[in-house]
Every structure is written in C-alpha cells, then in structure tokens.
Amino acid sequence: MTQTVPPQDVLLEVDDLKVHFPIKRGIVVDRTVGHVFAVDGVDLAIRRGETYGLVGESGCGKSTLGRAILRLTELTDGKVVFDGTDVAGLKGEELRKARRRMQMVFQDPMSSLDPRQSVESILTEGMKAHGLAKDKEATAKRLRELLAAVGLPESSLRKYPHEFSGGQRQRIGIARALAVEPDLIVADEPVSALDVSVQAQVVNLLEDLQEKLGLTYLVIAHDLAVVRHISDRIGVMYLGSLVEEADADTLYENPLHPYTRALLSAIPVPDPTVEDSREQILLAGDLPSPARPPSGCRFHTRCPWKQQSLCDTDRPQLREIGTGHRVACHYAEDIRDGRIKPHEVKAELVEAGELNPDVGGLPDVGSAAEIL
Numbered sequence: 412m413t414q415t416v417p418p419q420d421v422l423l424e425v426d427d428l429k430v431h432f433p434i435k436r437g438i439v440v441d442r443t444v445g446h447v448f449a450v451d452g453v454d455l456a457i458r459r460g461e462t463y464g465l466v467g468e469s470g471c472g473k474s475t476l477g478r479a480i481l482r483l484t485e486l487t488d489g490k491v492v493f494d495g496t497d498v499a500g501l502k503g504e505e506l507r508k509a510r511r512r513m514q515m516v517f518q519d520p521m522s523s524l525d526p527r528q529s530v531e532s533i534l535t536e537g538m539k540a541h542g543l544a545k546d547k548e549a550t551a552k553r554l555r556e557l558l559a560a561v562g563l564p565e566s567s568l569r570k571y572p573h574e575f576s577g578g579q580r581q582r583i584g585i586a587r588a589l590a591v592e593p594d595l596i597v598a599d600e601p602v603s604a605l606d607v608s609v610q611a612q613v614v615n616l617l618e619d620l621q622e623k624l625g626l627t628y629l630v631i632a633h634d635l636a637v638v639r640h641i642s643d644r645i646g647v648m649y650l651g652s653l654v655e656e657a658d659a660d661t662l663y664e665n666p667l668h669p670y671t672r673a674l675l676s677a678i679p680v681p682d683p684t685v686e687d688s689r690e691q692i693l694l695a696g697d698l699p700s701p702a703r704p705p706s707g708c709r710f711h712t713r714c715p716w717k718q719q720s721l722c723d724t725d726r727p728q729l730r731e732i733g734t735g736h737r738v739a740c741h742y743a744e745d746i747r748d749g750r751i752k753p754h755e756v757k758a759e760l761v762e763a764g765e766l767n768p769d770v771g772g773l774p775d776v777g778s779a780a781e782i783l
C-alpha cells in the first residue's frame with residue numbers, strides 16, 4: 412500500500428477494503444447471480460485529530476465504506492485497523508469495545524432516531540450498553556454536559572424527536588454519538604438533509620467539538636463544497652474506490668484526476684469574472700452500475716481525457732504523484748502538464764440490465780441498538 416501518513420499518527424487505516432453484496436435470484440433456492448461491487452479496494456489512513464472528507468456521487472459506495480469501517484456491514488475482504496487493532500476479525504465483547512470508540516452520525520436524523528424514545532432515553536442507551544451510566548447523579552450530569560455541548564436546553568431530555576427541528580435533531584444525533592466518548596466519528600452526509608441556513612451551524616458545531624474533544628472525523632458528502640472548509644484531507648471516490656486524495660487546498664487548487672476536475676468545475680465560483688471564464692467539464696452519462704463496473708479505469712466511459720491505450724484495459728492504481736497527493740489515473744502527469752487535452756465524450760446508454768438490482772436509495776437508517 413502506498414500510504415503517505417507516518418504510522419504513529421494513524422488512528423484508522425483501511426487496507427484494500429472490499430464490500431460486495433450478492434445479488435440473489437430464484438423462487439425456491441436463492442442463487443447468487445452476481446455482485447454489487449459497492450466498495451472495491453479502498454486504501455486510506457486517517458490521522459489522529461484530523462478531518463478526512465470523503466466525496467463522490469450518490470451510489471459510489473461512501474456509506475457502505477463508512478458502515479464497513481464501523482463493522483455495521485460485513486467486509487468481503489481487506490483490513491480496518493483502528494488504533495493498531497484489526498477490527499475486521501473482532502467478535503463479541505472485543506467488537507463492542509472497539510465500536511464504542513467509533514460512532515456514526517447519520518444523514519437523516521429523523522429516521523435514525525427512534526420516534527418513541529425520549530431524548531434522555533436516546534442518549535443513555537449507548538451509555539448503559541457500555542457501562543457508562545452506572546451512577547444516577549453522574550449520568551444526569553453527563554446528560555446536561557452533552558446537551559450543553561451540542562447547544563440544546565436541558566428541557567430537551569423529556570421531549571421526543573418529532574418535537575425538534577431538523578437541525579436540532581441532528582444535534583441530538585451528535586450528542587448520542589458523543590455520549591460514549593468516541594475517538595472517531597463517521598459523519599455520513601451530516602448536513603445533506605438540512606436546510607441550507609442550518610447546515611453551517613451544524614458544521615461549525617462539529618468543528619468546535621473536534622477542537623474541544625480532540626475527535627477524529629471521517630465526513631462523507633456527495634458535494635465537494637460541503638467538505639472543503641472542514642477537511643484537512645479529502646478523498647474522492649468513484650464506483651467503489653478512491654480516485655484521488657490530497658490535502659484539501661491541494662485538491663482544490665490542483666486537482667489531477669479527471670473526475671475530481673469535473674466535480675470541481677460543477678461548483679459555482681462567487682467571483683463573476685472567474686465564473687465566466689473558467690472551464691466547465693460536464694460529465695457525459697450516468698454513474699455505471701456497480702454490479703457491472705467498466706473494465707480498466709472505471710471512469711473511462713465518462714472521461715474527457717480518455718486515451719486509446721490502457722484506459723479501457725488496465726485498472727489504474729492509486730499512486731503518489733506529489734507529496735501526499737495520490738491519484739488513480741494512467742495519464743495524471745500528462746494531464747497535469749497539459750500534454751493531453753480533454754475531448755468531448757458521447758454519453759453511452761446505460762442498459763437497465765438484469766444485474767442492476769433496484770437497491771439504490773437504501774435508507775441510511777441506523778438504529779442506536781445497531782451501533783452499540
């Protein structure tokens with residue numbers, strides 16, 4: 412693996428992680444007729460105390476990767492090493508202990524909070540499961556601290572999720588994650604379901620909490636604009652694997668992978684003169700089905716820089732091109748130095764094939780019980 416982070420600084424290391432979901436058919440006997448290659452070989456390392464932003468189109472495998480790191484989804488292959496321990500092999504009590512240290516904040520706070528539970532019950536559930544709520548007085552104090560930390564009044568304890576706004580519910584979701592004193596928080600599209608006006612407040616809250624508590628974050632988003640300001644480093648995912656990774660400024664100022672360039676060109680720039688003159692790269696066609704990923708470079712069906720050789724035959728590995736800047740493209744140097752130019756791509760029709768199960772849009776539901 413070509414990791415670029417010194418080993419002693421690493422809190423989480425993901426090594427050639429794969430999650431393939433079987434596609435079953437058959438009335439009497441279930442036959443596996445194919446696989447959805449949701450995550451198909453991801454290598455990354457997250458430093459203690461940093462925020463790693465993970466971006467990519469809907470369906471590229473971000474949530475599956477986040478869930479696999481927390482072992483909420485079984486891994487098909489690969490390693491997830493958390494603070495020196497491979498959690499892929501953990502079971503029972505050991506797994507439960509590791510899970511306390513890694514918590515998830517979900518996209519839709521309404522569906523991830525049980526509507527029948529009061530806030531008090533939501534917050535104490537995890538604490539009880541991990542033996543952190545033994546003494547009544549200490550628990551009450553802890554609950555007050557948690558609410559203060561996320562900016563909610565104490566009276567919230569007796570209320571139910573439907574009595575709060577979307578932004579407040581996400582604060583409850585964050586307090587629930589904090590209740591068990593985790594080291595790593597995987598925040599899966601934490602603001603995508605919120606009004607634009609409250610998105611910044613929740614992002615600021617996450618940043619404040621990180622500073623106060625020394626948390627490490629993996630923040631998932633489908634929109635590069637959301638992760639730009641909070642991320643130290645960013646990984647861009649396409650059809651199950653990373654195509655580019657760099658520190659946030661480098662990625663924005665000097666994107667090398669054609670997919671990252673296209674994603675960035677879709678973000679409007681506030682300065683109108685820059686906005687009018689800058690290059691817009693429109694991606695042709697839809698994201699191919701992860702059940703039938705294209706051969707070679709998975710981006711070749713949509714890549715404006717695609718070349719005659721290698722692109723549709725050899726899968727490019729993520730390799731370091733500048734310091735801490737990894738790119739999975741055979742022609743990254745030629746693109747960087749302007750030796751090859753983009754061309755028009757005709758959208759290929761994506762067949763609604765048999766191996767394209769209608770499993771998209773699975774709810775990002777995670778009951779608290781599931782993550783204890």
Ligand SMILES: Nc1ncnc2c1ncn2[C@@H]1O[C@H](COP(=O)(O)OP(=O)(O)O)[C@@H](O)[C@H]1O
Pocket residue numbers: 432447448449467468469470471472473474475476701770771772773
């Ligand atoms: N439990 C599952 N069973 C089968 N396919 C799944 C399951 N969960 C996710 N998928 C599929 O895996 C792919 C990646 O999904 P997901 O990780 O949710 O992507 P993202 O979060 O980037 O939108 C999608 O094609 C999705 O339909």
Ligand code: SF4
Pocket residue numbers: 668669670708709710711712714715716717718721722727739740741742743
């Ligand atoms: S390897 Fe080829 S198809 Fe893939 S991103 Fe690079 S130029 Fe495009």
Ligand SMILES: [Mg+2]
Pocket residue numbers: 470473474475599775
């Ligand atoms: Mg998702």
